[in-house]
Amino acid sequence: MIFYPQKVDKSRLERAVDSALAKKQLPPAAYYPTKSGSPGAQEAADAIASGAELIIVAGGDGTIRPVIHVLANHFLSNQKTPSVRPTPSLGIVPLGTGNVLARNLRLPLGNLGRAVAIAVSGKDRPIDVGQVTMTFGGDRPNETHVFGVMAGLGLDAKIFANTNNWLKRRIGWVAYIDGGLRSLPVTFERLAVSVNDQEPRNLKLHSLIVGNCGFLPGNINLMPDARIDDGVLDLAAVGPRRIWNWIEFWNRVTWINWLVKRVVGWRKIMSQTANVKTLENLRGAKVAVSSERAVNIQLDGDPFGQVQMAVFQVLPLAVKVRV
Ligand SMILES: [Mg+2]
Incomplete structure (x- = not known):
């Protein structure tokens, strides 16, 4: 226990x-x-x-x-x-x-x-988990970690890094939200994404999500096609039109929920949200992501710093969960 x-x-x-x-x-x-x-x-x-x-x-x-x-x-x-x-x-x-x-x-x-x-x-239900090997560059050696839900690269991971700061300082997030997330210095990331060792595709986006599963109750269903035992990882790219879905998604599922409800204007943003669809055709057992500029990464909400490259693979039915 x-x-x-x-x-x-x-x-x-x-x-x-x-x-x-x-x-x-x-x-x-x-x-x-x-x-x-x-x-x-x-x-x-x-x-x-x-x-x-x-x-x-x-x-x-x-x-x-x-x-x-x-x-x-x-x-x-x-x-x-x-x-x-x-x-x-x-x-x-x-x-x-x-x-x-x-x-x-x-x-x-x-x-x-x-x-x-x-x-x-x-009963035991075998589920897939994701595994990622991260290349940080500099003196930091590569690390390999497992995640159950999803990994995020870019703005998504940056939000988590900032959230942790808020935990320490207790005020950062309030200023962050009050100032308006629209005025955030939102930067595009240019990522080369290769699925199952195929020719890499260049994507310009705010966040790239690599999901092992995606279902959530309520009116958010991130990655409607993702299944927890299908042996594939699903990708979702969050671009300018989808950024609000993104913030909404984490808003709903993290402890910060209580705070957000108290901030004026958030409700309006919440009402504008809709479902985020999986990036078409980009799903596979292996996903390699590289970026010229180091990019933030998080795994199931834990920030891991900035990576130059991340290679994901699914570990099919590797964990038996009691359901
Ligand atoms: Mg899956």
């Missing part, structure tokens, strides 16, 4: 999880709180090493991402060397306001008891 301690009371979680386990004649769980600097990956590795068959994560997308990173890599090494113990299943107890992956899987939000019951007694 990996949990984000700022978002859930440990004793309440223990009662819910251990009683659900007891009903199935299973022993109590081991509890691993995440810490700053250790948001879930080490905890997941420790749980696997101790022989866990099920890892339940109580948290948002930022806590789930490091755990699916470890689970997917364990699954891959198991495929190469089948002697390793089986990869644990993943149970999700959504906390906070993000939870895009949980929404995609139609898991109950805001109901600890039901979410725990599904995590303990649900």
